[in-house]
Amino acid sequence: MTAPLSKTIVLWIFVVAVLVLLSAPTIVILGASFTSGNIITFPPEGFSLKWYEKIATSRDLWDAFLRSLYVSAICTVVAIPVGTLAGIALAKYAIRFEKSVQIYLLLPFTIPLIGSGIGLMLIFGEARLLGQLWPVGLACCVINLPFMIWAVTASASSLDPDLELAAASCGAPPLSTFFHVTLPAVMPGVISGSLLMFILALNEFLVSLLLTDARIVTLPVQIYNSIRSIITPDLAAISVVFIACAALAIVLLDRFVGLEIFLKSK
Template sequence: MTGSLSKSIVIWTFVIASLVMLSAPTIVVLGASFTAGNMITFPPEGLSLKWYAAISQASGLRQAFFRSLYVATICTLIAIPVGTLAGIALAKYRVRFGHGIQIYLLLPFTIPLIGSGIGMMLAFGNAGLAGQLWPLGVACAVINLPFMIWAVTASASNLSPDLELAAANCGAPPLQRFLYITLPAVMPGIITGSLLMFILALNEFLVSLLLVDARNVTLPVQIYNSIRSIITPDLAAISVVFIACAAIAIAVLDRLVGLDVFLKSK
């Protein structure tokens, strides 16, 4: 009994410590965004919504936020067809050099992000596309595409080949089998991967810093440029907006496919 109690105490101590460490930065930023003072402080100096009103009227922050949404949308639109087809192919078919392809998909995680960013900066610069926003969406899709492929592959691996075989015996052509059997079966993976790609692209900083110019900055770069001079509570408020976007995406994910499916896909 004593040993079991000690084990429970140790486990719950680690759990509580982990929760505190993970939630503390969010709580500090959330509290600082509601301060009535003119500097970031925690606990806040009174409570006020003036900094949220300030960011709603700040055209620079608002435009940077919409640019980030544009980049995240481009990234997601590219990742959905490419990642879906690649994930299904790797899960269902014996692709030649399939093992090598899966190792290749790990490259974005083994190569430092600064290296990938510099390479893409040179590639887009030579093509005359440096400074534009849509190449940044392409770059985010390339870097984060393994997440999309893995999510779809996890769903496709659970698809019974007997379903497609039965449909083929009933005379269904390949396209019809794909649309009515394969695609619905992998839809949880597609939704999971799409939301993940959107969030990652929305928060991408380093590659954005290398690929955009001063006239076309995304919100993470805009925040970085602002904190180089002074950190004001409006930056905490816009950070809370980012956190809210991620929370909404997680809520949508849980509503559509369930967080248990998402965690299993990892």
């Protein structure tokens, strides 16, 4: 059955509008990063890589980028065991107070980011931990943890409880069963969850802004501070680093679990 022409036209007008809206900033930043002028103009004044040379030699930007990578690594390393165990527990067992546990574990999403950020800032302030980087990673892990748990519970549906029983009846002790049967079954969820955690922590702005000081800013905060003073094309070049990371994450996500998984109805 073919759709009527008017339906196709109306739908595609919306789709194209959204596509333009979604892609315009990315495309413009890519274009601006290759300009040879000193300010951003359109059309660009010619092609050059000089802004990439500039960011390659800028210690501030590189340090900020490395700090962002460190924060994301801490976040992911903490989230993998914590989220995997919690996700398997939620998917596998009938727990008392299950509903309350679920609502509690969704708190990172229901508490506004500014509230979570301020609360963590007060905690780390009392504990004299402000000024260090690992608490920022921990904070990013807390606020995005439901993503990790979601990813794991979603793939735990492919875990047949009979498989674990079969392993046990073949004489496998509990830990072996966990590592050889349970964990491989939820692996796609663990991979997509940790990818999400890493990329979201890499981009995390507000919580980083609240928890870092001038000496340890992460890259998004550094860009934000530079935007406020003056807009030069080196910012576009460094933004391309984010675009590249995002593209890489999408390729990996598609390779491991397939983007179409997000269309599945639950």
